[in-house]
Amino acid sequence: MSQVTLRPPVRGHRVPPLTGTLPPHCQRDLATLRGFVRDALTRATTREPVSPVDFRHVLVTGATGFLGRFLLRDLLTRDPRLTVHCIVRGDTPEQGFERVRANMQHAETWDDDFASRIEVHAGDIAEPRFGLSDSRFRSLCEDIDAVYHLAAALSLSASYLGIRRVNSFSIRNVLELCLHTRFKHLFYASTMGVFPEYFCAFSLEYENSRIDDQMQPDLASMKRTFPLGLLGYPWSKLVAEQAILFANAVGLPVAIFRLAQTSLASTGYTQPSNITQRLFSAVVDAGMIPRGFTLQSNNDPVDTLSNICTGISLNPKRRFTVYNCCNPTPSYRTIRIEELGLDYPEVSYRAFRSACQARGDASPLAGYWALVDHFARYWLRGRHSATSLPISDRAIREDFPGTIEWPGPLTRYVRYNRWIREHRDEWPHPEPRRQLKVQHLLRQARRYADDRGLAFDATYPEWMLDAMKQLVRALESPEAGLLDTRIGHVAFDMCRMLRNNAELAAERLRFPEIDRLKVTQPIFIVGINRTGTTYLHRLMARDDRFWALRAYEYVEPVLPDGDYAGLAGTPDDPRRALAADVFEASGIIDSFAGIHHIDVDGPEEDMPILRLSFKAWMFATRYYVPEYERWLEASGSREAYHHHSRVMQHYTYQRMQSHSGAEGQWLFKMPTHLMELEALIDAYPDALFIQTHREPVQFMGSWCSLVERIRADVGEPRPPDVLGAEQLRGMSRLLDRAVDFRESHPELEARWIDVSYYDLVQDPMSVVALIYERRGWELRPDAVEAMETWLDELRERRRKEKRHKYDIADYGLTREMIDAAFARYREFLSESGRRASLL
Structure with missing residues (x-):
């Protein structure tokens, strides 16, 4: 076995001594523990510890606890050579083992392969030598390489005297094991709660406090805030910490993990x-x-904390002694x-x-x-709940071998x-x-406006509020079949749209020059769904002559500090983490798997901009809301598209800040624009269009399958043939409306470019070259290279993906039915002489 190779603590980051005096009971207990350490070292000749790479037998206390059932899994998974010994209360080792297995099964961390590598010892951590026989204890002293001391009484309503036996005195038994025969590494699960500022959520007198690396809590603050007779838990953990640090000073390798508040795992287990x-x-x-x-956001997942502890403990190059194990940026946006x-x-x-x-x-x-x-x-x-905590996480970032992932x-x-x-x-x-009620949403909207000093009526015009009421009314209807389990999701989604409108209004107030900006000759890719619109949009977006909005920009349109020049679009842009959290929580990435790839940094269609108006056809795709559809058909979308153009003034301002001196041409993509081309051209009089085309019989099955999938997690399922008939009516109406517009505006035909789906998938770069030639744009070599690189990445990803499968017959449709429904569209292409080349 190699000797331990731990590097010394980082210069300037050694753990300082406590200042002041502990309360008398705590001071006496600590003196006793220090005396024990001195005596143990005086009596024995102790060999050096092994390196973490040579760990073969480790001991875990508290294996049946909340943290223990995850740490046990992580240890056994990370190193297949490890045998983990557990001290568990019970009459026999067999009973203890069943407790360990049952608790891990409950947390879904159990694997049958673990059984042969877990050795349970029936004992009690508070009893001398854990209540084990002398021979058993001596055997552990010989075999064990490291001890993970997690066991503790977690009651926050117990006095120090009521909790000290388990939480303070048990460390004596742990130290005896670690100091006997040869040094063992000691990993101790403490708590961030030893800091009054953390326990008190950095409020009142702690508002300007900060917790730095290797920092010790302030005893005077603890005495004021943590009465010994009321809250003994942090005092008991502090006494144990000080005893461990004393042992560390005389050579014992230790790591103290001060764990954040935790009551759940990233799986939801709680x-x-x-x-x-x-x-x-x-x-x-x-x-x-x-x-x-x-809602407190500083409730970090126990499995993430366990992963941090395990990774650091097995790192032979760890340099710190005390670790603040918490996420210092728990939330970008507060959640009420x-x-x-x-x-x-x-x-x-x-x-x-x-x-x-x-x-x-x-x-x-x-x-x-x-x-x-x-x-x-x-x-x-x-x-509001804290979006950041004044806590240094340097130690865990530097000593954890990898990247720490904090679920949003x-x-x-x-x-x-x-x-x-x-x-x-x-x-x-x-x-x-949970409930979805108009009055409830209106109260939130008023709060958003008031919090930002905005006039409510200017932030939410009457037409927008009317649209929201119509949508909520339709969702409340029994025919919508909205699942009870999704009401909270829908309410949050609507609140998010209301809040984003308020954020945009506040930004316009801060930067009035936004109102004067022009969106010139935007390009709209408007083919019907499943005809290559996403493919073409993402391909052309590789050319930096175009400005295309990324997914994270839609989720969160405004940076609160307005640092678009320095922060926007960088890896540190906090909107990216928020978007990833929203997508993961909504389940949208899984819903679209194999159909529509979603990447927070990738270009996306401008559906979320129209959603801000509450007056958009995509709501009728996400939900079954025929009442809302009828209202939208009658009222039109003119206000929604003018709101779209106002929002794009913001994005134009933001891009001009982050791309100083550059001007880009906005590139949009969304099939349902075909339904409201009159409203679109009214808002963007110089708009340009690219329409993709594909045989209807070949896109209808794919589209029905997609709608079925995205509705499945929000509403009661509809019979497939009923859904098929509904979508056939809707999609054919979409293309009929597009035909109406193009026939009514022959003067705009020069602005349209028609693209065959089949040409696009067979030779995408040739199609792009033709589009550029028609528009008189220069197709630069760097743009070609970026597009070809993306095409290679797309081919590789699709090679690994499980592809989307569908059949029109699954939805009660036939070729004859589909051809008849789209007869007008097909005739339009025939009369213009383009049908053969496009379909």
Whole structure:
């Protein structure tokens, strides 16, 4: 075995000593533990520890706990040579093993292959030598290379004296094992909660605080904020930390992982006992929100934390001693409980407390009122949830071998709710009922306007609010079949559109020059769905003469600080992470897999811009809302397209900031523009068009399959033949409207270029060359190279993808039915002499 090769701590980042004095009980306990370490080193000749690359036997305490069931999985998965020993309470090792397996199965972390590599020892971490026989303990001292000490009493409502035996004194047994025979690496699971500023959400007197690398908590602050008789947990963890640091000073290799608050995994698996879960569940149970309550975003997934601990512990080059294991940027955008479809009245804390206490022991906060009363002034501050925390994560970033992936808050929330629904019989708290109501959305809209100092009527014109009401009314209708489980998603989506409108209005107020900008000769690719519009749009977007909006820009149109010159479009643009979170939470990437590839950095169709108006045909694709369709048919989309052009003034301003001195020609793509060409040309009088064409019988099956898939997760399924008939009417109407426009405006025909789908897929670069030639654009060598590179990447991705399969017969359609429905379109192409070349 090689000797340990840990590098020394980073210069300037050694752990400083505590300043001040611990409370008497804590000080006495720490003195006892330090004395034990001195005695142990005096009595024994201890060999050097092995390097983490040579770990073969490790010991885990708390393997049946919330963190333990994930850390056990990570250790066994990362290194197939490891045997993991576990101290588990029970009469026999067999009983202990069954507890370990059952808990890992519950968390979905169990693998049958683990069984032969887990050795359970029946014992108690608080008993001398874990309650093991002398021979068993000596055997562990010989065999074990590292100890992961996770076990602790997690109660936040216990005094220090009530919790010290398990949390403070158990470290004596761990240190005895680590110091006996030869040094073992000691990895200790502590808590960020030793810092009052973290526990108090950096509010009130802690608003300007910061937690840096290797930092020790301020004892004076702890004494003011953490009464020993009320909140003993952080004191017990601090005493254990100091004992471990003392052992480290005399040569024991250690790592202290101060873990963030956690009550869930990225899979949604959750524990109901966490105080954050209890407070939220009490809101649901009481049906009211205490003034100042927000959804806390600093609730990091336990599996991410476990992965960090495991990765660092096995890194022989780790250099830090104390690790702040938390995400310092938990959320780009704050999320309010009201945005998730939970429409509860806001009341005073006193009224909320009375309502909860009237529920007696049934309240999720029963037994926790002393704690909540003490911290309510910090936790209920009337602020949005934090989008960033003043905490340095340098140590975990530098010592973790790889990139740390933090699931976004929306993704966590969606998975958490799904897990609760699927395990309702195990969940002890009430499940929230979400609603989609016009008045509720209007209240959110007013809040968005008020928060930004905007006039409500100017931010949300009457036509927009009327469109929102029409859409909500249609979704509330039984014929829409909206699933109860998706109401929260839809409510959040609508709130997001309302908020984005407010953000745009606020940006226009800050930068009035936006109003004077022109969008000149925009190009609209307007072929019907499944005719190569996405293919052509993404291909042409590789030429930087065009400006095409990326997916993340649609999700979040405004950078709050307006740093478009320095931040926009870079890897650090925070809108990218938000878009990835939105896409993951919505499930849209999986829904479109094999049909329409979505990339947060890739060019996308301008559907989200029209969605901001609440007056757009794509809502009738996503949902079955015939009532809304009839209203939209009667009212038209003129206002929506003028809103589209106003939004594009913002994007033009943003691009001009990030591309100083450059001018680009906007390139758009969306099939449903064909339905509203009169409105489009009214908003963009100099627009240019490219229309792709394909035999209707060849795109209808693909389109029906796509609609069926994207509706499946939001509404009750409709019979396939009914859906087929619905989409045949809608798609043929779309092309009929396009034919009407082109026949009514012969003076605009020079602006149209017709492209065959078949030519495009067979020789895309030749089609692009013809388009450029028709428009008099220069096709530069660098643009050709960028396009060909993208085509190569696309071919490679498609080679690996499971391709989309469909059949018109699945939807009750025949070739004759489809040809008849599209007769007008086919005749238009025949009369113009283009049918043979295009279809």
